[in-house]
Amino acid sequence: MAVLARGLGIPAVFGVSHLPLGSLNRREVVVDGYSAHVCIQPGPALRQKYLKLVDDKAELARDLQALRHLPALTPDGHHLELHVNSSLFADIALARDSGAEGVGLHRTELTFYLFDRLPSEEEQTSIYTHILQAMAPRPVVLRTLDIGGDKPLPYWQINEPNPALGWRGIRVSLDQPDSFKTQLRAMLRAGMTCPNLAILFPMITSVSELSRALALLRQAQEELLEKGLPAAWPRVGLMVEVPATVYQIDTLAPMVDFISIGSNDLTQYLLAVDRTNARVATLYDSLHPAVLQAIQLVVKRAHLAGRPVSVCGEMAGDPAAALLLLAMGVDQLSISLGNLLKIKWMVRTIPHRHAQELLAEVMQMDNATPIRERLHHVLREYDLDS
Ligand code: PEP
Ligand code: MG
Numbered sequence: 001m002a003v004l005a006r007g008l009g010i011p012a013v014f015g016v017s018h019l020p021l022g023s024l025n026r027r028e029v030v031v032d033g034y035s036a037h038v039c040i041q042p043g044p045a046l047r048q049k050y051l052k053l054v055d056d057k058a059e060l061a062r063d064l065q066a067l068r069h070l071p072a073l074t075p076d077g078h079h080l081e082l083h084v085n086s087s088l089f090a091d092i093a094l095a096r097d098s099g100a101e102g103v104g105l106h107r108t109e110l111t112f113y114l115f116d117r118l119p120s121e122e123e124q125t126s127i128y129t130h131i132l133q134a135m136a137p138r139p140v141v142l143r144t145l146d147i148g149g150d151k152p153l154p155y156w157q158i159n160e161p162n163p164a165l166g167w168r169g170i171r172v173s174l175d176q177p178d179s180f181k182t183q184l185r186a187m188l189r190a191g192m193t194c195p196n197l198a199i200l201f202p203m204i205t206s207v208s209e210l211s212r213a214l215a216l217l218r219q220a221q222e223e224l225l226e227k228g229l230p231a232a233w234p235r236v237g238l239m240v241e242v243p244a245t246v247y248q249i250d251t252l253a254p255m256v257d258f259i260s261i262g263s264n265d266l267t268q269y270l271l272a273v274d275r276t277n278a279r280v281a282t283l284y285d286s287l288h289p290a291v292l293q294a295i296q297l298v299v300k301r302a303h304l305a306g307r308p309v310s311v312c313g314e315m316a317g318d319p320a321a322a323l324l325l326l327a328m329g330v331d332q333l334s335i336s337l338g339n340l341l342k343i344k345w346m347v348r349t350i351p352h353r354h355a356q357e358l359l360a361e362v363m364q365m366d367n368a369t370p371i372r373e374r375l376h377h378v379l380r381e382y383d384l385d386s
Contacts, residue, residue: 003107005033006314007091009338013038015278036281064341068099072344074326078352081332082344083139085312087111092134094337099344102139104334105200105260105312106131108183109147117155118179124186132194139196141237141260141334142187144180144213146202148172150276164274169203169241174212184220188231198235200260205244207251214255239312241265246294253305260334261298263313267291285368286315287375292324292363299328310334319346319384320375326352327359349382 005012011033019038030039030050039046072082083104084095088111095103111127112119119127132140147153148168160166173180184199191197201213214236224231238245238252241262245252253259263286268275270291273284285291295311302309310332315321317339323346325333335343358378362371379385 003085003087003110004091006336006338007085007087008094014276015281017278061341064345067341067344067348068097070099070344070348072101072347074347074350074352074355076351076353078326080326080330080347081310082340082347083141083310083332083334084337084340085334086131086337088114089130091337092131096134098337098340100138100337100340101332102141102196103131103135104141104310104332106140106142107146108143109145109151109153112145112147112153115155118182121182121186121189124183125189128187128190128197129193132190132196136194136196139198139235141198141200142190143200143202143239144170144173144183144187164268170201170205170209170213171203174209174216177216181216181220181223184217185224188221188224188234189229191234192229192231195232198237198258200237200239202239202262203241203265204238204252205242207248207255210238210252210255237310240298242269243294246298249298249301250305253302253307256307258308258310259298259302260310260312261295261330263291263295263311263315266294266313267315270294285372286313286318286321287324287368287371289363289366289368289371292371295325295330296328296363299330303329308332317343319343319379320372322346323350323355323375323378324359324362326350327355346379346382346384349384350378354378 002012002014011031013031013033013036016038027041030042042050072080081101083102084098084100085105086092086095086103087107128142146169147156148158148166149164152158158167187197187199204210221231221233235257237258237260238256239260239262240246264275267284267286271283271288273280275284299309308331311325311330312334316325316333317335319342322333322343326347333343362374365371376385
């Protein structure tokens with residue numbers, strides 16, 4: 001729900017307790033997704049404040065539309081590729097006209113929710129073809145199924161005491177090779193009509209997991225060839241979402257074509273904070289120095305191996321964090337649609353050189369709060385803090 005709401009630009013607040021649902025009928029409610037507040041029957045002053053906020057945001061969104069077809073170039077000529085995250089047809093249709101350079105992360109698990117069983121190879125082929133065609137010739141990264149953890153499939157119940165550390169992502173796919181290869185064949189078949197396909201493996205934790213995933217992809221390709229369907233080998237990427245992967249990046253990076261940092265999970269696992277637990281929500285911060293150091297390390301090492309790096313977690317859509325990612329030399333951001341133009345505005349306003357000076361300064365800081373304050377101070381100086 002959170003992923004979808006963000007993709008479609010719908011304000012949403014999660015983890016609200018004691019909501020008097022029974023007595024909300026016909027009452028006015030403010031859902032403030034920025035500050036995570038729900039306000040029932042606001043008084044006139046508050047109501048006015050929010051109506052003005054809605055107007056201001058709408059005006060900003062209209063102004064930002066002018067940036068749609070301009071390149072994401074800093075004033076001193078540094079290009080940062082801006083792609084979007086998608087998960088359903090609804091947001092692919094919006095992504096097509098958004099000015100995005102491609103889809104940097106398509107979460108295939110969301111489509112699986114529309115079925116009451118695993119979709120067949122034919123069904124998946126048709127869905128993936130539609131997605132690739134909608135964006136062609138721009139690249140589309142299809143991520144293999146990432147269920148488990150906070151994304152359980154209703155018809156594939158996984159009951160575990162600690163799902164975030166349990167059977168999820170690539171672990172499920174490798175343990176169910178037939179379903180995994182069905183998905184891989186469907187992706188490869190879609191790539192036969194549209195050569196803009198890239199495939200991404202989620203939650204990789206070890207070299208052997210990546211080797212097995214690649215071997216199954218090779219098998220899927222051979223199975224198609226035996227049926228007279230000569231599918232091309234696509235670009236393949238690996239997600240960096242677990243600390244173990246950060247420290248094995250020297251070995252893992254040369255095995256793939258690109259790296260995609262999933263900062264949502266990387267933050268959760270580095271800080272040991274469940275990203276869906278409201279009680280510890282204030283501890284979850286992607287600007288924590290440990291997260292920034294991990295990302296910087298991955299970018300440096302992946303570049304040494306000659307592999308481009310994308311960041312596809314939610315931090316890529318936060319202008320303060322994106323400023324640091326730009327300075328670190330991240331090649332691509334993949335962002336929720338609603339934040340795309342805001343980030344392009346930031347990129348086109350702040351010189352890369354200044355971003356790098358700022359990065360050097362904040363990497364000396366010990367806590368996320370002063371880092372955030374410093375970054376917002378700079379965004380305000382450039383009139384970007386809206
Ligand atoms: C991430 O972990 O940053 C990511 C993009 O994957 P998801 O949010 O789907 O787990
Ligand atoms: Mg993830």
